[in-house]
Amino acid sequence: MDGARSVSNKYGSMDKFNIDSGGLKVSWAAIVAVLVVVVVGAGLFAMNIRQQATLVGDSSIDSMDEIHIMANGDVMLGNGEVVTDANITSDGKIVLSNGEVVAPVMDMRSAAAKSGQATDNHDHGMHSHEESAASDALYGPGMSPLHMVGFNADLAALGATLLEDFSTMNLVEDIVRNADDLPAPIDRNIPRTVKVTLEAKEVVAEIDDGIFYNYWTFNGQVPGPILRVREGDTVEVTLKNDSKSTHGHSIDFHAVTGPMGGGVISQTLPGESSTIRFKALKAGFYVYHCMGDANGNTAVHIANHMFGGVIVEPKGGLTPVDKEFVVFQGELYTTGEIADLGFQMFDPVSMMNETPDYYTINGKPRGLTGEHSLKVRVGETIRIFFGNMGNAKTSSFHVIGEIMDNVYREGDLISPPARNLQTTVVPVGGAMVAEITFEVPGTYVMVDHSLARLDRGAWGVIEVGGADNDEILFKVD
C-alpha cells in the first residue's frame, strides 16, 4: 500500500481512505450492545411521547384508516391535522383521545420528512391507508424488521422485534468475496448440464470497522458465487432460501433468455427451495441478481447486495491468461451519514434519490484493498470480470497507471475486444471483461473514475510484484 499512501484526502491516507472510524474495532459481541442502544433508544422515545401525551380532543376523524405516524412521532389525522400529543403505546399503536386504538401506518413521506425533504402535509392527509400500504409494497422497504425500523425508527415495538430477530441473525465476519474466488476456465468442448446451488442468506456484516449492515446475499458473500459454463450448456440452479430469511428471494439471470430471466419461476419463500433450468444460449459475462419477492422490490434486494455473475464461455473458450479476478461495484444506501458508526439501516429514500452513502467493491467500500488486494507479477496477464450492480450509477472503470490491452465491452465475449483503453464505461446491470499485462512493479489502484466516489469507497488495489523496469518509468531528477 506504500504507493497508495501518497494519495491523500480529507479522510487521511489512502489505506485509511474514506471512512474515518477513529480506528475503533467493534467486536461481534458489541453489535448486540449497539442494537440494544437502538431498541432502548426507540423505547425511550416512545415513553417520552407517552409522558407528553394527553388525549386528543378531535371528533372530526372520519376514518381510522387515514391516520399516520410521522417520522418525528407526531400523528397525522385524516383531515390533514397534525397531532403532537397522541399516545403511542409500546406495541406501536396510536391511542386517540376517544380511546380508539389504531395501528400505525408506514408512510414514505414520513421518511422523506425525516430526511429533510419537503412534504405536503395536506396532500399527505388525503391518502388512504390502502393507498399508503400499496405504495409501501411497491416502493417501500419491504417487511424486514431491520428495514422497517430504519424506515420509521420511532417505533419501539419494531425495535423490540429487531433485537429479537437479531439474536438469530447470520453473522458474517467478512462480507468480501476474494477477487480470485471464481471457477477455473472451461476445459471441454462438449456441452454439459451444470448443477449449482445458491442460498439466499440475510446476514449482518461490517460495512467498515464498527459500521454494521443487514446485507442480503447469495451464499453469505458479495458478490454471490460466480458460475462458469460453456455456450450451449444447460444450467440447473437450485435456489435455497435460508429459513431465517425475512423475505422471499429469486434470481434474474441476465444469462437467461426467457421471461424475467427466471425471476418468477425461481421465487422461493424462506425455508424452501426451487430448482430451475436454463440453456446458456449466448456467450458473454453476465450479472445475476435477486428479482425480489412476490411484492417486487428488486431495487431493494439489489441495494442489499443480492447479486453475482455468470461467465458463459464461447464454444472455442477464452484466451489463456495467467490469473483471473472478479470485481463487482455496488451501492449502499444507509440511514446514517458516511462513516457513522453502529448499525446502519437501509434507507429507501436515499435509494430513490440515487445518493449512495457508500460504493462497494466486492461488498465493502474499498473492499479489495489490504489483504484483499489483487496480487500480480510483472509480465503476467490478468483478466478482470467486472460487474456493476449498483442501482443508480454508471461506473467508469479505470486502472491508474495502466492501459487495458483488451476490453470486452459490456461483457461481449464474441466481438473483437476494444484495444488500449484507459477507461471503460460499465452500465448499471452490466459488465465488462478487461485483460491487462503489467510491465512495472508497484501499487496500482483501480477506480471508478468518477473520482468523487473514491471517498465513498469506489476503489481497489492491484499489487504488482517483480523487478524494476526503469526503461518504462523512471524519475530522472
Ligand SMILES: [Cu+2]
Ligand atoms: Cu432477494
